[in-house]
Amino acid sequence: xxxxxxxxxxxxxxxxxxxxxxxxxxxxxxxxxxxxxxxxxxxxxxxxxxxxxxxxxxxxxxxxxxxxxxxxxxxxxxxxxxxxxxxxxxxxxxxxxxxxxxxxxxxxxxxxxxxxxxxxxxxxxxxxxxxxxxxxxxxxxxxxxxxxxxxxxxxxxxxxxxxxxxxxxxxxxxxxxxxxxxxxxxxxxxxxxxxxx
Numbered sequence: 001x002x003x004x005x006x007x008x009x010x011x012x013x014x015x016x017x018x019x020x021x022x023x024x025x026x027x028x029x030x031x032x033x034x035x036x037x038x039x040x041x042x043x044x045x046x047x048x049x050x051x052x053x054x055x056x057x058x059x060x061x062x063x064x065x066x067x068x069x070x071x072x073x074x075x076x077x078x079x080x081x082x083x084x085x086x087x088x089x090x091x092x093x094x095x096x097x098x099x100x101x102x103x104x105x106x107x108x109x110x111x112x113x114x115x116x117x118x119x120x121x122x123x124x125x126x127x128x129x130x131x132x133x134x135x136x137x138x139x140x141x142x143x144x145x146x147x148x149x150x151x152x153x154x155x156x157x158x159x160x161x162x163x164x165x166x167x168x169x170x171x172x173x174x175x176x177x178x179x180x181x182x183x184x185x186x187x188x189x190x191x192x193x194x195x196x197x
Contacts, residue, residue: 001086003170004046006188007137011168012050015136016057018166026058030135032124032159033143034063037074037117038083041109043139044116045091062131064122075119077109124155134164141190142172149180156182163194 031040040063184192
């Protein structure tokens with residue numbers, strides 16, 4: 001929730017005020033290791049609510065993962081109810097459908113929200129990413145901890161090539177950039193802003 005609070009209270013107002021992003025062009029957000037889809041769907045809920053309160057705001061969401069198996073789960077948007085519990089009740093009621101079968105205890109993301117996200121297979125270790133727009137926001141949480149330091153630096157620099165100057169990078173809570181040569185400056189705990197071009 002803290003990352004999403006920062007997104008709504010700080011990052012989006014900054015992007016709108018400094019670039020007219022969201023108004024003149026869509027705010028482009030990327031969930032770079034989306035796994036089964038919980039992160040991009042939560043992002044879609046948060047951005048949809050922001051849009052509701054800020055007329056003229058527009059956004060797009062790209063969600064990528066190396067695993068086609070988890071991407072299939074993500075595209076379907078069906079989860080055990082327990083996995084949706086961290087989402088605030090107000091958003092759950094608005095964006096999730098409960099199964100009619102009480103025994104199943106599953107929820108499904110509403111079609112309108114599923115339609116807001118483009119899912120794509122992508123390996124962060126590849127030299128070149130098949131992504132053609134620059135992002136304003138990148139979530140890359142709890143993935144670089146699995147790489148050694150040189151690989152972390154390479155992957156983060158590749159990600160930064162797709163991030164606008166002044167764009168925001170959200171990292172996992174146990175991930176640090178200490179000693180890595182990357183064009184990112186800390187703005188809050190595990191939240192960074194791109195510096196330079």
